[in-house]
Amino acid sequence: MPYLYNTPEDQRAMLEAIGCASIDALFDTIPEELRLNRPLDLPPAMGELELTRHITELAAQNLSSESADCFLGAGSYDHFIPAVVDYVASRGEFYTSYTPYQAEVSQGNLQAMFEYQSMICELTGMDVSNQSLYDGGTAAVEAVLMSMDVTRRHGEVIVAQSVHPEYRQILDTYLTSLPTKVVSVGCPKGTIDREEFAEALGEDTACVLLQQPNFFGCLEEVRELAEQTHAAGALLVVVVDPISLGLLERPGEYGADIVVAEGQSLGTPMQYGGPYLGIMACREAFVRRLPGRIAGQTVDRRGKRCWVLTLQTREQHIRRDKATSNICTNQGLFALRASVYLAAMGPEGLRDVAGLCLQKAAYARESFANLERFEPAFDAPVFKEFVLRDRQNRVDQLLTDAESAGILAGVPLGRWYPELSDCLLVAVTEKRTRSQIDRLVDFVAEDSKDKAPLHA
Amino acid sequence: MRNKQATRLLLELSEPGRRGAVLPECDVPCQHLENLVPDRFLATSVPNLPEVTEPEVVRHYANLSTLNMSVDTHFYPLGSCTMKYNPKRNERLAAFPGIVDVHPYQSDRSLQGLLRLFYELQQILAEISGLGAVSLQPAAGAHGEMAALMVAAAYFRDQGESRNKVLTPDSAHGTNPASAKMCGFESVTVKSTPQGFVDMDDLRSKLDETVAVFMITNPNTLGLFEHNVAAIAEEVHARGGLIYLDGANMNAILGITRPGDFGADMMHFNPHKTFSGPHGGGGPGAGPIAVTEKLGDYLPVPIVVKKNSPDGPFFQLEFDRPRSIGRVRSFFGNCGVLVRAYCYLLTHGGAGLRRVAENAVLNANYLLSRVKHFLPVPQGESCMHEFVASAAELKQDRGIAAMDLAKRLLDYGVHAPTVYFPLTVKEAIMIEPTETESRETLDHFAEILFRIIDEPVDLLHEAPHTTGVSRPDEVAAARKPILKWVANNPPT
Numbered sequence A: 001m002p003y004l005y006n007t008p009e010d011q012r013a014m015l016e017a018i019g020c021a022s023i024d025a026l027f028d029t030i031p032e033e034l035r036l037n038r039p040l041d042l043p044p045a046m047g048e049l050e051l052t053r054h055i056t057e058l059a060a061q062n063l064s065s066e067s068a069d070c071f072l073g074a075g076s077y078d079h080f081i082p083a084v085v086d087y088v089a090s091r092g093e094f095y096t097s098y099t100p101y102q103a104e105v106s107q108g109n110l111q112a113m114f115e116y117q118s119m120i121c122e123l124t125g126m127d128v129s130n131q132s133l134y135d136g137g138t139a140a141v142e143a144v145l146m147s148m149d150v151t152r153r154h155g156e157v158i159v160a161q162s163v164h165p166e167y168r169q170i171l172d173t174y175l176t177s178l179p180t181k182v183v184s185v186g187c188p189k190g191t192i193d194r195e196e197f198a199e200a201l202g203e204d205t206a207c208v209l210l211q212q213p214n215f216f217g218c219l220e221e222v223r224e225l226a227e228q229t230h231a232a233g234a235l236l237v238v239v240v241d242p243i244s245l246g247l248l249e250r251p252g253e254y255g256a257d258i259v260v261a262e263g264q265s266l267g268t269p270m271q272y273g274g275p276y277l278g279i280m281a282c283r284e285a286f287v288r289r290l291p292g293r294i295a296g297q298t299v300d301r302r303g304k305r306c307w308v309l310t311l312q313t314r315e316q317h318i319r320r321d322k323a324t325s326n327i328c329t330n331q332g333l334f335a336l337r338a339s340v341y342l343a344a345m346g347p348e349g350l351r352d353v354a355g356l357c358l359q360k361a362a363y364a365r366e367s368f369a370n371l372e373r374f375e376p377a378f379d380a381p382v383f384k385e386f387v388l389r390d391r392q393n394r395v396d397q398l399l400t401d402a403e404s405a406g407i408l409a410g411v412p413l414g415r416w417y418p419e420l421s422d423c424l425l426v427a428v429t430e431k432r433t434r435s436q437i438d439r440l441v442d443f444v445a446e447d448s449k450d451k452a453p454l455h456a
Numbered sequence B: 001m002r003n004k005q006a007t008r009l010l011l012e013l014s015e016p017g018r019r020g021a022v023l024p025e026c027d028v029p030c031q032h033l034e035n036l037v038p039d040r041f042l043a044t045s046v047p048n049l050p051e052v053t054e055p056e057v058v059r060h061y062a063n064l065s066t067l068n069m070s071v072d073t074h075f076y077p078l079g080s081c082t083m084k085y086n087p088k089r090n091e092r093l094a095a096f097p098g099i100v101d102v103h104p105y106q107s108d109r110s111l112q113g114l115l116r117l118f119y120e121l122q123q124i125l126a127e128i129s130g131l132g133a134v135s136l137q138p139a140a141g142a143h144g145e146m147a148a149l150m151v152a153a154a155y156f157r158d159q160g161e162s163r164n165k166v167l168t169p170d171s172a173h174g175t176n177p178a179s180a181k182m183c184g185f186e187s188v189t190v191k192s193t194p195q196g197f198v199d200m201d202d203l204r205s206k207l208d209e210t211v212a213v214f215m216i217t218n219p220n221t222l223g224l225f226e227h228n229v230a231a232i233a234e235e236v237h238a239r240g241g242l243i244y245l246d247g248a249n250m251n252a253i254l255g256i257t258r259p260g261d262f263g264a265d266m267m268h269f270n271p272h273k274t275f276s277g278p279h280g281g282g283g284p285g286a287g288p289i290a291v292t293e294k295l296g297d298y299l300p301v302p303i304v305v306k307k308n309s310p311d312g313p314f315f316q317l318e319f320d321r322p323r324s325i326g327r328v329r330s331f332f333g334n335c336g337v338l339v340r341a342y343c344y345l346l347t348h349g350g351a352g353l354r355r356v357a358e359n360a361v362l363n364a365n366y367l368l369s370r371v372k373h374f375l376p377v378p379q380g381e382s383c384m385h386e387f388v389a390s391a392a393e394l395k396q397d398r399g400i401a402a403m404d405l406a407k408r409l410l411d412y413g414v415h416a417p418t419v420y421f422p423l424t425v426k427e428a429i430m431i432e433p434t435e436t437e438s439r440e441t442l443d444h445f446a447e448i449l450f451r452i453i454d455e456p457v458d459l460l461h462e463a464p465h466t467t468g469v470s471r472p473d474e475v476a477a478a479r480k481p482i483l484k485w486v487a488n489n490p491p492t
Helices: A009-019 A050-062 A083-089 A109-123 A135-152 A164-174 A192-201 A222-231 A242-246 A283-291 A318-323 A332-369 A395-404 A435-446 B055-063 B090-096 B112-129 B141-158 B175-182 B199-208 B229-238 B248-250 B335-371 B394-398 B403-410 B437-454 B457-461 B473-478
Strands: A156-160 A180-184 A205-212 A233-238 A258-262 A276-280 A295-299 A306-311 A374-376 A387-390 A425-429 B133-135 B163-170 B188-191 B213-219 B242-246 B267-268 B289-291 B301-310 B312-318 B387-390 B427-430
Touching: A009 A233, A009 B335, A050 A283, A050 B090, A050 B112, A050 B163, A050 B335, A083 A332, A083 B055, A109 A242, A109 A276, A109 A295, A109 A306, A109 A332, A109 B055, A135 A233, A135 A258, A135 A283, A156 A164, A156 A192, A164 A180, A180 A192, A180 B437, A192 A222, A205 A222, A205 B312, A233 A242, A242 A332, A276 A283, A295 B175, A295 B473, A306 B427, A332 A374, A332 A425, A332 A435, A332 B055, A387 B457, A395 A425, A395 A435, B090 B335, B112 B133, B112 B289, B112 B301, B112 B312, B112 B335, B133 B312, B141 B175, B141 B242, B141 B248, B141 B267, B141 B289, B163 B175, B175 B213, B188 B199, B188 B473, B199 B229, B199 B267, B199 B473, B213 B229, B242 B248, B248 B335, B301 B473, B335 B387, B335 B437, B403 B427, B403 B437, B403 B457
Parallel strands: A156 A180, A156 A205, A205 A233, A233 A258, B163 B188, B163 B213, B213 B242, B242 B267
Antiparallel strands: A258 A276, A295 A306, A374 A387, A387 A425, B133 B289, B267 B289, B301 B312, B387 B427
16 A cells, blocks of 8 residues: 555564554444444555556546636636635645644744735625635625524524525525524515515514625625614625625625625636535624634733634634534635635735726627527626526526537526526636637537527 | 744735736626616625735735644644545546536536436445445434434334434533434433443443434544443444444544444544545544434435436435435535545555555554553543543643643644543543644654653643744633724734
8 A cells, every 4th residue: 555654564564563463353342233344345556657647547538617608607617726726725834734733833824814804804894704614605604693692583584595505505504403484585686585584574583695796696785774773673694706796895895794705706616516615704792602613913921922722712622512614624725725815816816817807798798799599687787707697498408509519608507497497607717818719709609590489 | 944924914904906816808798787786685895805906915815824834834733523634636536627617406417427326436435334325415414413313203203103312422522412412302411431331331321212313433532442332333333223323533434344244323423534534624524324224214405316328327415315305505515525525535445445444553553562651541542543641640740731742732723622622521632633744743743742742831822932923812702802904903
């Protein structure tokens, strides 16, 4: 085996030192009748060369954003990743270390985490950030649970239907065993229905969960929604796209109480959905209710500035069932990637990325609107993705055809929104070129010819 | 040799006008911002991120990295965390474009290679666990625990039973009771015997028809195999309850015994531990769970299924599972971690995995045989993959605490073991060498520990002496938290 040291001679000498007759005898404390007295039935062992060949073959069977033009978004995006991000994250001193329990030999990780928290606060306009949660979806759910804790309201939470459908599904799963009710507010025009929203707010509403830009790419009237939420004594939890904050108003400025995000956009590859980065930041007043690890600044016994894990009495390894969450292992390496990404981009770089997404998405949306077959499903302003309605109602066939032509054209919405089964969600990042966008639009135009609409 | 500038913050390196990334010119007709987004949505200023160049970013982080101990650079016997070698081939293979540049909403048709990989991984984990149904979705061990407890809750709801308690041993990881609470269960602690095993009498006194699940870690956190596990399972099952196996310590029993064969109904794996990680400075992990066939219908969606067609097998995500608890995270799972685990498993095969366990246990017992002569190991005539020594006597006799030993070890260039866990051992020092260390390294570690114990007390109280910082003031950090940078806060 490639990673083991012990030769048969080592083993003999070690067994002798232990005073044990054989390797098998080391397992004498396992009752005989519980032992597996056969080899595990697994594929045969492979050397590095065979394994490389095998994975190469498997990888070749997948389309990717390298081999196709990717217009898929919906919470995972094909943004450009500068080489410095990969370089830093591939340093063994970072990726083969663990949670900084021993601060003295983890200052690199701790300082990087402190800087991550700082940059997330700058980006979101919030007071404090933790060191990461699993992903945007679980971060949204943790924020809802935290809101219930902060407000001591457990009756209901309001969730906009324009929040990522999978995030809402996770919330449903987590709340199954708890008494809290989820009140869903519709978005017939792509953004929150204001009347329905006002009616839903009540005195037992712990929080409002909304997304900006929302799942459809549209911008919600967050400032007014924040005012209404606060007037009802509830907290505002906002899911943001961190890239959008290169241009859009920071949530701390329009009244968000807890901000969460899928941090994948910040330097993490799409890798079929994970590992990603759950970002969470909040107002100072709630810091002792935050889930997850937090790095804090202090001084050492010689008075030197340094960093430690802090406020650990919130956590499971101290408080067990009284902890703010069960989270232990987090997404540290991806928080590091986000930090390096933000440092490499800087304020101007981030604004440029956001600007390119905005312009290119607008160009694509208008190009589609010029085709008779398509219309934008919603009128609200969008950031980097938008919903198209297919007047021919052939979304699935279109996507299949486009895929054959090497274009990942969009995400069909019917699986989550039956009323939008003739719609697809198209995302355009800064990586897409004008010629790729034109190719997509031309392909769709060609595909549309001589076809009668399907009727549902 | 150390770069003294390394600990300046990015904020302190920042100079207006510097930048590390230049984006391409816009190649589509550019519109005025306000034509696309009304003013009220726009920020009035750019976020106050640091302004640094690419070389500065690299030097900053390269220097920071040297302030860490890591598996690549140091012996890292952090008990319960299985800090084994992280194979470089796994890093390379997981970064292939057809693996890493794949969008989660691509069609199954466009992902047959990856879905086959995950399907095979499900099969492999089922075989290793002896439990027939697998979900790869949970993002970490604690997340897997929670998902499995939700599975149990859904199962009992379907049975028309209202069971509201989860039992956990007092030696369990803190995640166990925390996960139980998140699923709406009351967490009840079961005592351990002085020998470190589940106290059967205490278990019986707490076991009744309100108990949904008994969560057991086996081998337990003392590194002992719970030899009564089959009897425990029998008693819990007789009362209608389920057994959950915290798989944190699977490294000890790969191919030796299987949770499904010793009575577990559900378990999670920690691929970042058992299947070589890496640990990423705190994460990511993954927390796939395996359950018995009767609980399989309740697993999170989606799972990967194989359909046979005239054109050969077709792998697809199955969402239509009416009894499923639903989703516990977005998208499929922590795929990058799962791909590395798959690579690790294929590198070893069945016989190789057994050798991993054998050598992990051999290394731990060898180290135990050396350490126990000068540092008491209360439960330790022998162990599985780790053992827990105690500095309680040292503390009483000479005022040397487990933390002092841990800090002094750092001076000798090894990472400290886990200290003060499990909670059942006073001044606990939990040592897990793993199988990817040599006998020489283990000898060296034992010698260092032996030497440290005889060192002057003051030297130990003030350790570490050779690291850049020493004994940060944690009390001050928690009393007046400084959790982000502020300007004019120079290093001292």
